[in-house]
Amino acid sequence: MAFGKPNLGSVIPKDTAFDPALVNKLMGKFGHGGFLGMEYVGHGDDWVELAIDWREYLVGEPESGVLASAVVISLMDNATSMSIWTKLGEFRPQVTMDLRIDYLRPSPAGERVFGRGICYHLTHSIGFVRGFAHNGDPDDPLAHASGTFIRVGDRIG
Amino acid sequence: MSAALSGLPPYALALDMRVVDEMDGAPVIAMPFADKVQGRPGFLHGGAISGLLEMAAVAAIHRALRAKNSDSAIKQVNVTIDFMRGGTGQMTYAVGEVTRLGRTMANVEARAWQDDADKPIAMGYMHYLIRSPKTQMPSS
Numbered sequence: 001m002a003f004g005k006p007n008l009g010s011v012i013p014k015d016t017a018f019d020p021a022l023v024n025k026l027m028g029k030f031g032h033g034g035f036l037g038m039e040y041v042g043h044g045d046d047w048v049e050l051a052i053d054w055r056e057y058l059v060g061e062p063e064s065g066v067l068a069s070a071v072v073i074s075l076m077d078n079a080t081s082m083s084i085w086t087k088l089g090e091f092r093p094q095v096t097m098d099l100r101i102d103y104l105r106p107s108p109a110g111e112r113v114f115g116r117g118i119c120y121h122l123t124h125s126i127g128f129v130r131g132f133a134h135n136g137d138p139d140d141p142l143a144h145a146s147g148t149f150i151r152v153g154d155r156i157g
Numbered sequence: 158m159s160a161a162l163s164g165l166p167p168y169a170l171a172l173d174m175r176v177v178d179e180m181d182g183a184p185v186i187a188m189p190f191a192d193k194v195q196g197r198p199g200f201l202h203g204g205a206i207s208g209l210l211e212m213a214a215v216a217a218i219h220r221a222l223r224a225k226n227s228d229s230a231i232k233q234v235n236v237t238i239d240f241m242r243g244g245t246g247q248m249t250y251a252v253g254e255v256t257r258l259g260r261t262m263a264n265v266e267a268r269a270w271q272d273d274a275d276k277p278i279a280m281g282y283m284h285y286l287i288r289s290p291k292t293q294m295p296s297s
Contacts, residue, residue, distance in 0.1 A: 032202035035171075035193035057171040060211070068168035069233055070211045074204025096203045100237040 018085040020048045027078065036074055041114060046087040047131075049116040050079045054109060065109025072113065072133050073101055076145040079117030080129035084149055087119040092151055094127060099147035107142050111135045117145070125151045164219065169212045172205065176216070180252045182224070183217040190246040201244030203279075209251045210238065210267040210281035217253030218263055218285060230288040231263065242278040247271050249278070262286055 024040035027033040036058065041049040052058070052067075052075055060068030077096055085091050107113050116138065117131040127149040132141040165174055169186070172194055178185035188194065188209045196202030215231070222229055251269040267281040 031192055031195040032205050036204075057167045059167045060169075060215075062166055068166065068208060068211065069236060070204055070208030071168070073207040073211075073236070073238065074202065077203050077207075095243065096238075096240045098237060098239045099203070099207075100235065102235040103233055 018088065018090050020082050020086055023082065023085075023091075024050060024078075032074060033078060036071060038075065038078060043082075043086050046083060046120070047116055047118040048079050048082040048086050049114055050075055050082075051112055051114045053112050054107075059109075064106065066106040067113065069101070069103065072103075072107070072115070072143050073099065075113060075115035075133060076101060076117060076131050076143070076147075079115040080119070080131050080145065080147060081117070081149060083117040083119040083129055083131070084122065084127035087122060093153070094149040094151045097126075097148040097150045099145060102144045103142070104144065105142050107133070107135060113142070114138075115145075127151070164216065165212060168208065172208065174209060174212055177250070181254070183220055183252050183254060184213070185250055185252045186213050186216060188249045188251075190248065199246055201249065201278075203238070203240055206240070206244055206249065206269055206279045207236075207238050207281065209249060210253075210269055210279060211236070211283075213251035213269075214253040214265040214267040214281060214283045217255050217267070218258070218265055221255040221258050221263070222287075225258070232286040232288055234262070234284040234286055236284075237282045239280045239282075240278070241280065242276065244269075244271065244278045250274070258287075260287065 020043045021040045028038045036052050039051050041051050058067050058071050115133045119129050121128040130146045133143040134141045174188045176184045177187040194205035253267040255265050257264040263285045265283045268277045269279045270277050
């Protein structure tokens with residue numbers, strides 16, 4: 001689920017453009033993002049790319065060493081969530097409404113996974129997102145994602 | 158419970174998930190609240206909830222395959238997660254239900270809840286490909 005106002009609102013000064021690199025510095029150190037070792041890779045006007053290194057404790061299929069499917073979900077959840085703030089140019093509290101992932105192929109054992117989240121449409125309340133995961137070559141995706149985030153007021157959860 | 162006994166992979170064990178119960182023949186998996194499953198302060202990260210749903214779905218399908226004496230392997234094709242409530246700082250449970258188990262694919266639904274089993278915090282809808290086994294036992 002997306003990060004809410006309480007933590008980020010206090011670290012992002014008001015009237016300052018949203019900075020995905022800064023946010024991920026915090027996101028990748030604590031909580032679930034820290035557990036996964038999520039890192040900022042890059043961003044554009046409406047997209048953010050994050051990455052997670054393969055780690056043995058993130059494996060979902062011991063026989064093959066393939067990462068747990070939820071590692072890709074977390075990666076795409078964070079990348080798409082941040083793409084909304086990036087497109088908007090500022091932080092707004094929101095939560096994930098739904099997220100769909102299609103697994104085109106497994107992510108091989110030992111390979112770093114990149115997740116690019118793209119916000120393709122924004123309304124007052126909803127952020128429409130899509131994205132894909134890859135192992136370093138964006139033209140060879142391993143998963144596709146699509147989902148929606150809903151803006152929430154000061155009351156979240 | 159060891160990994161071999163619980164059947165849970167490293168990812169699940171790293172998040173301290175364990176099988177705690179059974180519902181309608183499917184294992185119930187529990188995940189305690191901790192910093193490593195936290196998103197915004199005080200709340201579960203959606204990815205951790207998704208991970209719990211995934212483990213419950215996989216456990217349910219393995220159980221269903223075993224009930225049919227099948228040694229087929231599974232491969233996940235896709236998943237849709239609906240997030241319905243914020244997960245708060247307490248124990249979270251999940252159970253999977255195999256809604257259809259065919260020769261080539263399986264449909265699975267998984268549900269996660271906290272203190273009230275009637276108020277799910279998230280639902281997962283998964284499709285799995287059934288990989289043809291090396292030897293197929295006669296199924297009922």
